[in-house]
Amino acid sequence: MSFGYITRRFRFCASHRYWVSGWDEEQNQAVFGSRTSKYGHGHNYTLDVTLKGDVNPITGMVINLSEVKKIIGAVVSRFDHAFLNVDLPYFHKIQPTAENVARIFWQLIEPDLPEGVFLHRVRLYTTESVFAEYFGSEDEAVFSKRFVFSATHRLNSDKLKDEENRIVYGKCNNKHGHGHNYAVIVSVRKPIDSVTGMTIPLKVLEEKVRNFLKTELQGKRLDMEVPYFSDKPATSENLIAFIHAGLEQELGPFLYRIKLKETDNNFFETGELFDE
Ligand SMILES: [Zn+2]
Ligand SMILES: [Zn+2]
Structure with missing residues (x-):
């Protein structure tokens, strides 16, 4: 018998507000x-629920999707x-942050699952x-935000001859460089704060990551203007290592993973895989 994972996407619209009554x-x-x-503010929420269990040898399913x-x-x-704060009793005492809403979904779904499905x-x-x-x-959750920056680079290794560089990197070896709108998805894994309902306030995460990207990478020619690449090619594998090390200084051990999108077709990851 094999083990499998299935994910089902749901969508809903709701409003919420953040307010700590003791403050x-x-x-x-x-x-x-x-x-x-x-009065709250609203979101079009998207909920992806991933279930796991043994694949039933007769039906070939972990669980029938109609049951899910x-x-x-x-x-x-x-x-x-719904206005989450008012209409749902779970949020009368805790903030309806994304972390807490995800946790409440877990608590509400878990008891209703059939035996052998988790x-x-x-x-x-x-x-x-x-x-x-x-x-x-x-009480632990992962919180992620996508950021963008634009930079140019030329792929070239000083350990290779000119002709070898042309063969290895092709068009990316153009000595005048070329550019990308890079996207970086930064994830932090932390306990959910019992007062704010957050792992890390969005404002804090944004400030730290935007500062780093603006100072180190935004608008730069990576292989010529960023000292880190003076002795290594400005590939996305090396770029994500540079971003990871830089953000680790800002976020410490709570930095969980990073995904770097060079284009919509090329992704690079550190830490846990996203499996998006
Ligand atoms: Zn909101
Ligand atoms: Zn490129």
Whole structure:
């Protein structure tokens, strides 16, 4: 019997706000900004639920997708078109952040699964570029955000002869360089703060990553203007190692993984694989 993973995507629309009742207006504003509005703000949420279990040798399935749709669909329908803070009792005491919403989904779905089928991961997108993941460990979650920067490079190795460089790197060896809109998805794995409901405030993550990208990479010719590449080719494998080391200084041991997209067709990863 083989073991398998299946993922089903659900979508729902909802509003929420962030407000810690023990804090005054100023404190709430400082941490949550405009997301404190008492009327809430909205998202088109995307929920990816990954299940795992043995593949039934007769049906060839871990679980029938129509059953998945029924079990998880019933949970999702309670969130759809709701003001999470008010309409759902789970968020009367905790903030409806992406991390907490993913965790609540886990808690609501888990008891309804048939025997032998287990949750592997709940991934919740609040926008196309921000998402949280929950893996079932007590209070820990992964929070990710996608950033972009633009840079140029030429692929060339000083350990190779000119002719060899042309053969190895082809067009990318053009000595005048060429450029990309790079995308970097940065993930942090941390306990969910019991007051803010966040692993890391989005503002803090944005500030640290944007600072690094702006100072080190944005608008630069990588192989000529970034000292790290003075003795190694400015390939994306080396670039992601440079970004990982730089962000590790900013985020410490909480940096969980990085995905670098050179183009929509070429991805590079460090840490845990994304399996998007
Ligand atoms: Zn929001
Ligand atoms: Zn290139």
